[in-house]
Amino acid sequence: MYQYFYDLTGNTILATLIVAVFPLVNVLIVALIGVYLERKVSAWIQDRVGPNRTGPFGLFQTVADFVKMLQKEDATAKDIDSKLYNIAPVLVFTGSFAAYAAIPFSSKLIGSEAEVGLFYVIAISSLVVGGILMAGWSSNNKYSLLGAMRSAAQIISYEIPTAIIVLSIVMLTGTLSLDKISNMQTAYFWNWNIFGGAEFGIAKFLLIPFMVVGFIIIFISTLAEVNRTPFDIPEAESELVAGYFTVYCGMKWAMFMLSEYGNMFAVSAIVSILFFGGYHSPIGYLGNSLGIEWLIPFEQAFWFLAKGWLFILIQMWLRWTLPRLRVDQLMSLCWKYLIPYAFVNLIIIGVISLL
């Protein structure tokens, strides 16, 4: 990708910028469609109609909201720590946006084909915690502070089971590159990691139950990392009003929302790369059977987005169905259940992969 644009323009900076535009556009679209879908999905679940005034089926509602947000006065409370207060939303957004650099959208659309892609994604998304803590502290608001403390504790705790499951996949595939992990699950859906990977043999069948367990654990813990119900206690609206961004408004608030939806897609993408073949089609490519080479990357991008959106829809479905856990229950779920299970799972997968 980068190489292609570099060859085209002959300028490193220009090529970098052009490459960076794709994920940015994707984040914006994810946020726009995500907010719209969240409203529509929640409306359908709750026996309502949802937005239907702005444009056909209310499609432009989020666009209108976005325009409104841009015009809003940047009102701030009196005793805030303005330096941290202004940095926080940027940092949070950077954290979630930077993760996109290593995510392969298709075999041709990859920001960076870094060998340590998976490691990089986990590391860079930790920036979000710093931003959230800054936001909570600098707001000089007790609700924000409580929300930020909860959020930091939650995100850091839930990174552990995530990392352990990621580790077991890395053990199996032997690489940290997201592109290579995707490519190992090419061709048909029975080659996906959740079905034991591409190598046919006894190990493949032994792996299936443990892969499913691993998938469930990583799905739950990523849900917690992006603060979605039932783990949305950092912004638990009935307790903490809006958690760490209680006093933010206008565009700064919008950046938190943007990063939330960006994060949702990012973790969905990671889960689908690790377990569901990434950008690879489950049923083969139309481009291959028709003999049209250039169609394949587009098909791959389609499948990738479809998988990502599927997980986002599941996240929404959960959000509008389940009540919220309490902060101590959340922690005990992580430390007493997810982490031990993830460890055992890791060991078993390790043993099986030695077979």
Place this chain on the structure above:
Amino acid sequence: MKSAEEIFQILKIEFGNSILGLDKDTPTEPIISVDPLQIHRVSKFLRDNPDLQFDSLMCLSGVDDANGNKVKNADGDELIEGGTLSVYYNLHSVSLKHKISLKVSTSRTEPKVESVENIWKSANWHEREAFDLLGIFFLNHPDLRRILMPYDWDEFTTEVSRHPLKKDYKNPEFYQGMKVPY
């Protein structure tokens, strides 16, 4: 299950002169009048006596009897001088299912009644309310603050506009710079 008459007799024997009388001419339960400075003892007896067991205070209401003389002060406001303020207690026994009403009357100029807060906890807010709206002081109340009116109401008002449920209450002109009469 005891009738008001029997309860009155029991109380009369136990407390003698502290029980002032029995008023039977009301549509609801008859009302027993009690000395305001003995109400705590009487209440404790009513709750703990195994034949009575009044374990629940249904309602406690402060009332301005408005039975004093009406006089005009310098501003032309009509005030009530003398007379009494009363507190009514409606008691109920969950276990024995009988009811009784008590009444204490205290002077309007210095309204003092014993608190029954440590007998029935539900009296706490009711007594605060009676203090807030009528200015009745409940002796030994642990937390006698205003409850419905603003805590700083006294700072912005005069004597006539302090306790709104008094019959001679006048609205203050301003509260915190806001005009009160509309």
Place this chain on the structure above:
Amino acid sequence: MALKTEHMVLNMGPQHPSTHGVLRLELEIEGELVKKVTPHLGYLHRCFEKHAEAMQYNQVVPYTDRLDYLAAIGNNFGYALAVEKLLGIEVPERVEYIRVIMAELQRIASHLVAIGSNGADIGALTPFLYLFRDREHILSIIEETCGARMLYNYIWIGGLSHDIHPDFVRKTKEFCNYFKPTIVELDNLLSYNKIFIERTANIGVLPVDTAINFGSSGPTLRGSGIKFDLRRDDPYSIYDRFDFEIPVGKGLMGIVGDCWDRYYVRIREMEQSLRIIEQAIDHIPEGDVQSAIPKRIKPPKGTVYKRVENPRGELGYFIISDGTVNPFRVKVRAPSFVNLEVLGELCKGYLVADVIAILGSIDIVLGEVDR
């Protein structure tokens, strides 16, 4: 050297998503652990009692609507009964039946909001909207009869403002049939939800003797496991003719008297209300609903304390008459006001998130707390 530490004071309200109005709770917290709760009231004080003294007896009825605005018919009912007792008048059978049916419909509507908002406080927003959908059926039935959806001014002293609509009986029966499966759905969606149980069971336990001492009533008292319902224990109107049970908290998911018990009592009470409605709906006698309304309401001197079982508990009216057309004193013993008092006791030692759950399970209406 030990570090100096202080408790943090968190003001929850008066503007807060889940204080059910304009209640302000001053929480003293250590981390997230609640050390002390001080409720501050009065943000919705509208001087009901002072207003009532300036009104004639029948003019007070619309004001009673605004006390517990989620159960306005219950408020009308209690006030009308108190003044009727003072006047010594009997109302026709037809009026009694319609009053009971309306009050029970209103009880269901009110419990639906209580249950829904309790769930919404804990994060389950979807059941809340389902319950509002069901409440809508009741509101339209009542609207068809008396023209209002929330503040009805329906039960007058000695009668009713309107006779029932010709469709009333049919629609009420339809609603009963529609609503029974909905309760099962609600049970499956929320009552037995694992997370909901985790959040409410063993939280905010209210022992029976504390409940009685604090004067708690209604589902808050019955959740603690005591069978006390004024419809049964101090029968008024024609409740003694109907066969119904009094659901109590049994500690199915935890300790008796926890939040889940209080929540569950409400659901089972809705079933019993349906039972009463079904028994009454076919036996409404013919008659004129306004025949007993006195032309001039001038009760004799005296005092009366009349209490009814409102959805939130014991609603009492203490009325003193001095023989004129205006009440001398009207004091409302509001169930929410008294039930709220126990909150400070319940919340000690729990987390901030539990305060919300406990408050939701007590189910207060600020219109009634502040009056």
